[in-house]
Amino acid sequence: MVRRGEKEGLVARERATNRRPGRLHRSWPGYVLVLPAMLALVGVIGYPLVRAFVMSLHKIILIRPQLGQPFVGFENYLTVLKSPYFSNAIWQTFVWTSVNLVGQLALGLLIALLLNSAFPGRGIARSVMLIPWVIPSVVAVLTWKWMYDGQFGVINSFLVRLGVIEKGVAWLGNTGTAMGAVLIESIWKGTPFVLIMLLAGLQAIPAELTDSASVDGANVWQRFRYVTLPFLKPTIVIAATLTTIYSYNNFNAIWLMTEGGPLRATETLTILTYKLAFRNFDMGSATAAGVLTFFVLLVFVVVFGRQYVKSQMEF
Amino acid sequence: MAAAGLRRRARRLPAMLAAFFICFVFAIPFLWMILTSLKLPSELFTSPVQVFPRSGVYWEAYTRIWTAGQFGRYFWNSTLVASIATSASVALSVFAAIGFARYKLKGGNYLLLGVLLSQLFPLVLLVPPFYTVLRELRILDTHLALVIAYTSFALPFSIWMLTGYFRSIPAELEESAMIDGATRLGAQLRVILPLAGPGIAATVIYSFILAWNEFLFATTFISSPELRTLPIGLQSFIGQYSTDWNLLMAGAVVTTVPVIVLFVFLQRYLVAGLTAGAVKG
Numbered sequence: 135m136v137r138r139g140e141k142e143g144l145v146a147r148e149r150a151t152n153r154r155p156g157r158l159h160r161s162w163p164g165y166v167l168v169l170p171a172m173l174a175l176v177g178v179i180g181y182p183l184v185r186a187f188v189m190s191l192h193k194i195i196l197i198r199p200q201l202g203q204p205f206v207g208f209e210n211y212l213t214v215l216k217s218p219y220f221s222n223a224i225w226q227t228f229v230w231t232s233v234n235l236v237g238q239l240a241l242g243l244l245i246a247l248l249l250n251s252a253f254p255g256r257g258i259a260r261s262v263m264l265i266p267w268v269i270p271s272v273v274a275v276l277t278w279k280w281m282y283d284g285q286f287g288v289i290n291s292f293l294v295r296l297g298v299i300e301k302g303v304a305w306l307g308n309t310g311t312a313m314g315a316v317l318i319e320s321i322w323k324g325t326p327f328v329l330i331m332l333l334a335g336l337q338a339i340p341a342e343l344t345d346s347a348s349v350d351g352a353n354v355w356q357r358f359r360y361v362t363l364p365f366l367k368p369t370i371v372i373a374a375t376l377t378t379i380y381s382y383n384n385f386n387a388i389w390l391m392t393e394g395g396p397l398r399a400t401e402t403l404t405i406l407t408y409k410l411a412f413r414n415f416d417m418g419s420a421t422a423a424g425v426l427t428f429f430v431l432l433v434f435v436v437v438f439g440r441q442y443v444k445s446q447m448e449f
Numbered sequence: 450m451a452a453a454g455l456r457r458r459a460r461r462l463p464a465m466l467a468a469f470f471i472c473f474v475f476a477i478p479f480l481w482m483i484l485t486s487l488k489l490p491s492e493l494f495t496s497p498v499q500v501f502p503r504s505g506v507y508w509e510a511y512t513r514i515w516t517a518g519q520f521g522r523y524f525w526n527s528t529l530v531a532s533i534a535t536s537a538s539v540a541l542s543v544f545a546a547i548g549f550a551r552y553k554l555k556g557g558n559y560l561l562l563g564v565l566l567s568q569l570f571p572l573v574l575l576v577p578p579f580y581t582v583l584r585e586l587r588i589l590d591t592h593l594a595l596v597i598a599y600t601s602f603a604l605p606f607s608i609w610m611l612t613g614y615f616r617s618i619p620a621e622l623e624e625s626a627m628i629d630g631a632t633r634l635g636a637q638l639r640v641i642l643p644l645a646g647p648g649i650a651a652t653v654i655y656s657f658i659l660a661w662n663e664f665l666f667a668t669t670f671i672s673s674p675e676l677r678t679l680p681i682g683l684q685s686f687i688g689q690y691s692t693d694w695n696l697l698m699a700g701a702v703v704t705t706v707p708v709i710v711l712f713v714f715l716q717r718y719l720v721a722g723l724t725a726g727a728v729k730g
Contacts, residue, residue, distance in 0.1 A: 163633065164552025171545035171604055172560070178579075178601035179567045185578035248468040253461055255469070262472045265479050268712050270662040272680035273701040276687070277482045280694050288481060291498035322475065383571045385665050390684065404573045411577045412669060424574030431571065 190422040196415035210422035214410075220423070222398055223406040224430070227382065229313060230320075230402050231434075234381035237321040239374060242328030247358075249329070250336045260333075267326035275390040278319040282306050282391075309399040312392050316400055320387045324380065328373045335369030336362070375438050382431050403427040486510050486699040493694055510699035520700055522675060523682030527704075530592050530678055531660035534599035538656045539649065542604055546611035547637050551620065561612065564605045576669055583670060590672050598666050603656035610655075614648030615641055647718040654715045658708055679704045 190210055192203045214220050249260055266274065281288050284304035293299045305315040339362060347357050385404050388394060394401035394409060401409070407427055411420035485493065487510075488502040514520045548554065549561055579598070583589040618641055626636035642649070664680040671677055677685065683704060686697040 161552045161554055164548040164554050164557075167544045167548030167552070167634075168554065168557075168560070171541040171608060174541060174601045175564065175567060175604055178598060179570065179575065182575045182578040182582065183570060185582065186574055189578055189581070245468070245471055248464055248471070251461060251464060253465040253468070255465075259468050259472045262476050264712075266475055268658075268708055269479065269705045270680060270708060272662065272664050272683055273482070273705050274478065276683060276697060276701060277478050280485065280698070281478060281481055286494050286496065286498060288498050288500075291496070295497060322478070326475075379569060383573070385573055390664075404571060407571070407573045408576065408665075411580075417577045417581070420577050421574070424571060424577070427571050428569075428574055431569070435569065 186421045186424060189417055190425050192418050194417035196417055206418070210418040211426065214419055214423045214426060219398065219401070219406060220426075223401050223403045226313070226398075226400060227402040227404075227430070230317065230384075230388075230400075231378060231381045233317050234320055234324065234384075235374060235377050237317070238324045238328045238377050238381075239370065241321065241325045242332055242373070243370070245325070246329050246332035246336055247362075250333060263329055264326050266323050267330075271323065271386045272390065274323055275319065275387055278322075279306065279391055282315055306392050307396055309396050312396060312399045316388055316391050319391065320381065320384065323387070324377060327380075328377060331369055331373045331376075332366065335366045339365045371438070371441070375435065378434055378438065379431065382434070403430065482698050482701050482705075485694055486702050488695060490693070490695045507695075510695050511703070514696055514699045514703065517696065518686070519674065519677070520682065520703075523677050523679045524703070526592065526676060526682075527661055527679040530595050530599065531657050534596045534603070534660045535653055535656040537596070537600040538603040538607060539652050541600070542607035542611055542652060543642075543649065545604075545608045546615050547634075547641065549608070549612040550615035551623075551637060561609070564608055568605050572665060576665065579666070580669065589670055590676065592676060594670050595660075595663075595667060595678070599656070599660040599663060602663075603652070603659050606655060607652040611645065611648050611652060614645050618644050650715045651718040654711050654718075657711060661708060 191205060191207060193201070193206045193210070194203045195201060245263065249256060249263070282290075282305040284290065284302045284307065287302065287305075289305070290299070290302035293303075294301065303311065305311045343361050343365075344357050347361050352360070382402075383404060384402075385408065388400050388402060388405055389408070392400045394405040403423065404427065407420055407423045410416050410423055414420075484501065487506050487508070488499070489504055489507045492499055492502060492504070492507075549557055554560065580589070583594050588594045622640045622644075623633075623636040626640050627633060662680060663678075664684075667678045668681045668684070671681065674685070679700075683697065683700050686693065686700060
């Protein structure tokens with residue numbers, strides 16, 4: 135790479151500079167190394183975010199370019215906030231996110247506890263549990279859509295045979311069942327990630343602790359409540375935060391199964407934003423709804439974060 | 450002693466059975482996807498539903514899928530977009546992580562936190578402005594648009610994870626390489642990269658899977674059928690009149706195979722990296 139003479143010169147120079155204190159604190163190359171990635175993030179996430187906010191202050195109807203893009207202040211926000219669809223979407227988002235959160239955490243914790251004890255075939259069981267997480271979300275959703283099929287779906291066939299229902303139900307086509315059906319898919323897909331994190335957390339608990347607790351006569355529940363749970367708490371909080379963010383922002387599962395329908399029964403804020411943009415072509419209202427969506431999430435996360443800090447102080 | 454061990458094992462039996470039962474339930478959709486792809490099209494539309502293919506395993510769906518539609522094209526498009534985005538993303542994040550891990554940057558930790566927080570923004574909020582910008586740049590409906598987006602989306606997690614990884618490698622190693630005549634960056638690359646193999650493997654699989662699976666941007670920005678990636682290609686199998694589930698599920702299996710293969714090879718690294726990042730985060 136470097137010619138011989140030059141190399142020797144370099145070595146001498148490096149040695150000389152190495153001896154100078156602070157040589158390793160020279161930082162400009164660090165900025166140069168970080169710069170390209172930061173530019174990419176600013177270009178693809180930062181700038182569009184600013185642009186989204188600017189767009190939300192203008193009237194932009196894509197299919198009516200002749201109207202121009204007049205500045206309208208916060209009119210889009212008012213329109214969105216007043217719309218009954220928005221309050222519906224807030225409610226659907228609340229149901230969607232909280233059931234996802236509770237379902238994934240409860241199942242994830244239960245399965246993590248089961249898979250944490252030693253038994254033959256545990257490795258295989260763990261690998262199998264990761265399948266839903268690994269398979270592409272579009273593939274997962276389409277498979278569930280097929281299983282939910284009103285006429286030839288395996289779920290209907292199974293339930294009819296059990297005698298739970300008399301004939302096939304269009305799970306995704308009824309306002310009463312669509313949300314539940316999509317939620318089941320989503321919990322199925324999301325639980326393995328929670329499981330991985332909790333398993334890692336469980337394995338970090340020193341075995342001596344639970345052992346000595348059982349020697350002291352603690353039963354299974356007491357061991358879980360007073361040894362395992364406090365140790366696992368930080369991991370649970372992180373898992374809960376991530377699950378909240380992921381579910382809240384989820385688009386694929388709902389869009390591919392129901393497109394927010396039937397009759398907006400599964401229309402979360404994410405879906406509403408997308409529909410405003412690419413069904414109504416109303417980019418102003420869509421970005422306003424998107425900004426509001428973000429702030430609602432922020433409130434969620436701040437409340438969580440506070441809770442987390444508080445729980446940390448208790449220990 | 451032996452009796453006590455046996456008793457303890459017997460007590461574990463219910464937990465073990467419960468674990469296997471839950472695993473089985475979680476595996477059902479995956480199994481159903483494979484079973485559907487191996488049945489005769491006529492066997493799919495029976496009532497009650499038939500679990501196993503009755504007239505022998507039907508492999509034709511897997512050959513038909515490459516000839517019937519544009520599936521081969523979608524597969525190639527996905528491979529192309531995911532490979533380029535992965536290479537670009539891994540290169541950018543390796544450099545950035547060396548910067549964060551090895552240099553004292555003013556506000557470096559805040560920057561790193563900002564990188565992570567950028568994950569918080571709903572992707573759907575980015576779609577309308579992104580659409581507008583792509584149109585202004587005249588790269589709407591191109592693979593370039595997807596490559597740019599996927600490269601950046603993979604960055605936050607990759608930078609975060611690699612920075613943690615690089616910090617765990619002692620800096621003395623580089624210093625001795627530097628004394629041997631390498632430049633600072635040369636020493637870093639030569640010393641860090643081989644040691645950070647697992648970390649880099651994890652970012653490769655993460656970036657590739659992200660690009661391979663992405664649906665929202667692809668479905669919004671790509672309108673030409675010949676430019677479709679696998680996720681939107683698969684969705685287009687859902688016909689207006691009837692859906693060829695047999696073919697669709699074969700396509701789903703073929704789409705899943707590269708991800709599973711990558712995952713089986715690299716799962717240890719990814720899970721370790723994910724949990725390390727999560728626990729630190």
